[in-house]
Amino acid sequence: MDHNILGKVVHAQHVDNFQPNPRQARQIIWLLAGCVSLMMTGFGIILPVFARRLSELGSGVEALGWMTMAFALAQFVTSPLMGSWADKYGRKPLILTALAGFVFANIGYLLAPTVPIFIGIRSVAGAVTAGLFPAAMGVVADIIPQKERARWIGIIMGGYGAGIVLGPVLGGVLYDSYGFSMPFISSAIIATCAFIAASILIPETRPKVVRKRETLRIRREQLTQPLLNDSFWQTLPKPFSLFITLLLVDFLPQFAFTFVEPQMVFYFYDELSWTTAQFGLVVGAYGLSMMVGQVFLGQVSDRYGRKPIILLGLSLSIVLYAGLVIASGFTLIMVLSAVAGFGVALFNPALSALYLDVTDEKYRSRVQGIKGSALALGGVLGPLLVALFSRFMSAQQIFITAGVVVFGGLIMAAIFLFEPNPTENESDLDFEVMEQRSLAAQSTLRGLVMNARAVRELR
Numbered sequence: 001m002d003h004n005i006l007g008k009v010v011h012a013q014h015v016d017n018f019q020p021n022p023r024q025a026r027q028i029i030w031l032l033a034g035c036v037s038l039m040m041t042g043f044g045i046i047l048p049v050f051a052r053r054l055s056e057l058g059s060g061v062e063a064l065g066w067m068t069m070a071f072a073l074a075q076f077v078t079s080p081l082m083g084s085w086a087d088k089y090g091r092k093p094l095i096l097t098a099l100a101g102f103v104f105a106n107i108g109y110l111l112a113p114t115v116p117i118f119i120g121i122r123s124v125a126g127a128v129t130a131g132l133f134p135a136a137m138g139v140v141a142d143i144i145p146q147k148e149r150a151r152w153i154g155i156i157m158g159g160y161g162a163g164i165v166l167g168p169v170l171g172g173v174l175y176d177s178y179g180f181s182m183p184f185i186s187s188a189i190i191a192t193c194a195f196i197a198a199s200i201l202i203p204e205t206r207p208k209v210v211r212k213r214e215t216l217r218i219r220r221e222q223l224t225q226p227l228l229n230d231s232f233w234q235t236l237p238k239p240f241s242l243f244i245t246l247l248l249v250d251f252l253p254q255f256a257f258t259f260v261e262p263q264m265v266f267y268f269y270d271e272l273s274w275t276t277a278q279f280g281l282v283v284g285a286y287g288l289s290m291m292v293g294q295v296f297l298g299q300v301s302d303r304y305g306r307k308p309i310i311l312l313g314l315s316l317s318i319v320l321y322a323g324l325v326i327a328s329g330f331t332l333i334m335v336l337s338a339v340a341g342f343g344v345a346l347f348n349p350a351l352s353a354l355y356l357d358v359t360d361e362k363y364r365s366r367v368q369g370i371k372g373s374a375l376a377l378g379g380v381l382g383p384l385l386v387a388l389f390s391r392f393m394s395a396q397q398i399f400i401t402a403g404v405v406v407f408g409g410l411i412m413a414a415i416f417l418f419e420p421n422p423t424e425n426e427s428d429l430d431f432e433v434m435e436q437r438s439l440a441a442q443s444t445l446r447g448l449v450m451n452a453r454a455v456r457e458l459r
Contacts, residue, residue, distance in 0.1 A: 020203075025143040029152045031201045032095075032136055037159035038194035039099055039132070042187035044167015046109065049175050049183045056180065057115050067119045069380055074126030076376035082131030083138075083369020087362055088211065091138045092204045094131035094365075099195040101128030106188035110181060126376075133372050138365035141356045142205035147302055150309075150353035154298015157348055161291030165284065214362045235363040236370075237355070243367075245416040246355060249310070251374045252409035253317060253344070256402040258382025264324065267395040278330055286320070286337040293345025301350035306357070307417050309350040314410040316343025321403030325396055357420050 020028060054063045086094040105125035112118040136156050144152050174182045237243045268274040268282070301309035316339055323336030352371070359367045386398060393401070 020143055020205075026152075028143060028202060028205070029140065029155055031197070032139055033156045033159035035095070035099070035159075035194045035198045035202065036132070036136060036156055037162045038190050038197070039102055040160050040163025041167045041170070042102065042106070042163070042190040042194075044164045045171035045174065045183045045187045045190070046106065046167075049171055049180055052175065053109070053180050054115060054118065057112075057118065063115050063119065067122045068383060070119050070123040071126035072376045072379035074123045075130045076373050076380060078127040079130040079134065079372035079376060080366060080369040083134035083366040083372070086131060086135040086138050086365035086369075087206070090204045090206050090208070090211065091135040091142070091365065092198070092202060094135035095198055095202065096195060098129040098132035098135075099191055099198060101125060102191045103188050103195060105129075106184045106191065110184040110188075130369070130372060130376075134365040134368035137352060137356065137368040139202075139205045141359075141361070141364045146353075146357055148299070149356055150301040150306070150349045151299030153352045154294040154296075154345070154349040157298070157345075157352075158291050158295035161287060161294060165287040165291055235360070235366055237358040237360075237367060241416060242358060242418065245412060246351065246358075247371065247374045249314075249409050249413045249417070250351060250371055251378045252405050252412075253314065253347075254375045254378030255382045256321070256405040258379050259386045259405070260321065260324070260382075260399060260402045262383055262386050263390060263395050263398045267324070271395065272328055272330075274330065282330075282334050282337050285334045286341040289338040289341030290345045293342045294349055297342070297345050298349035300346065301353060306350045306354040306419050307413070310347045310354070310413055310417065311410060313343045313345070313347025313350065314406060314413060316340060316346065318403050318406050318410070319343065321399050321406065324399040325403070354417075354419065 050067065054067070057063075082094055102125065105121055105128070108121035108124075109118065112121055137153065140149055140152050140156065170186070171183045174186055237246075265279070268279050318340075319336050320340035323333050323340075327333050327336065352368075355367055355371055356364055390398065
């Protein structure tokens with residue numbers, strides 16, 4: 001009799017289903033925030049240099065405007081696609097793709113011989129880097145319980161802010177000291193360091209086994225319930241009215257700020273007779289308060305709820321536009337800018353966390369990509385419309401319009417936003433279920449091994 005009929009029995013010790021403990025999860029988020037900060041520092045370094053480089057190539061404001069719009073349009077188009085890929089292929093590949101793309105983009109900026117090629121490279125950079133934010137938010141959703149999400153989203157957004165605050169200063173110093181080449185070279189080196197760090201230190205938080213299990217579950221649902229499918233509309237958070245409200249509340253402040261920004265620069269210089277240093281201090285106060293606020297205030301909505309903090313943050317952000325209308329003193333405007341920065345620091349993490357709270361686990365990065373697309377659209381329409389209407393509107397009217405737009409977002413949020421039922425913490429429950437499944441699988445495998453051994457002994 002063949003005693004090998006049962007085949008080779010392997011004693012499995014555990015089921016591979018990556019789920020870090022709380023300490024490991026915190027380390028991953030801090031590492032991710034560091035990598036994001038490095039990339040955004042590189043991004044900030046080259047911002048002051050673009051105008052200089054385009055001037056050397058024989059162009060000016062018009063080319064800079066086209067370049068800005070090309071970047072934003074590329075992100076608008078590709079953000080949802082990149083988010084879907086982060087759900088389908090994992091978070092880490094999209095993070096590494098964004099970092100690698102940024103490295104090559106900096107080399108391209110340095111070598112571009114003409115303005116059209118320069119603008120084309122900027123557009124490609126926008127498309128490739130569009131996956132960074134959706135993938136990063138997917139990492140947070142994968143490993144952080146719902147009750148702590150806003151806190152750690154704030155940490156990552158603080159990394160974004162740190163790079164944007166520090167980068168332009170460093171870029172200006174490098175340009176003044178070494179010319180236009182050094183900022184691009186430095187930016188590429190910093191992005192390379194971020195790529196290497198992410199490759200080595202940041203694990204995949206949505207591993208293949210999880211993605212495969214989701215695919216099999218979707219196929220099973222499609223067979224048993226043919227009316228269900230994985231179409232675009234099925235992946236969006238429900239109800240749609242809540243999701244549309246979230247997108248509009250995201251879009252309106254972004255649109256308002258980019259609508260005001262070009263006019264604000266000329267207003268400070270031409271009407272208030274400010275120096276470049278004064279303008280830099282106001283922008284720095286806004287950016288610094290936003291960065292620090294997101295790091296230390298991101299967790300506020302975890303404690304007091306998403307909606308109240310979103311409303312408070314939007315209310316504070318309106319202070320900037322009100323200040324531009326009624327104030328002309330440098331000190332007062334700088335203080336009001338810092339207050340507005342804290343407002344943004346409050347509502348950004350809370351809003352991003354609410355997206356994650358209401359989105360199905362397997363579509364989180366896709367939805368974050370749609371969110372990024374809404375922000376990019378605001379970045380396109382704001383400068384475009386202010387270019388059209390600045391001929392017919394005074395600076396004060398533009399500031400008032402922006403404040404009214406954000407106030408409309410505040411009213412919309414107050415009426416239509418709501419939070420999921422907090423009685424059940426979905427993420428904590430998911431983690432517990434995953435642990436129970438892992439233990440059950442181990443128990444089943446051990447039982448099979450014991451039965452196989454008993455059968456062999458009887459034979």
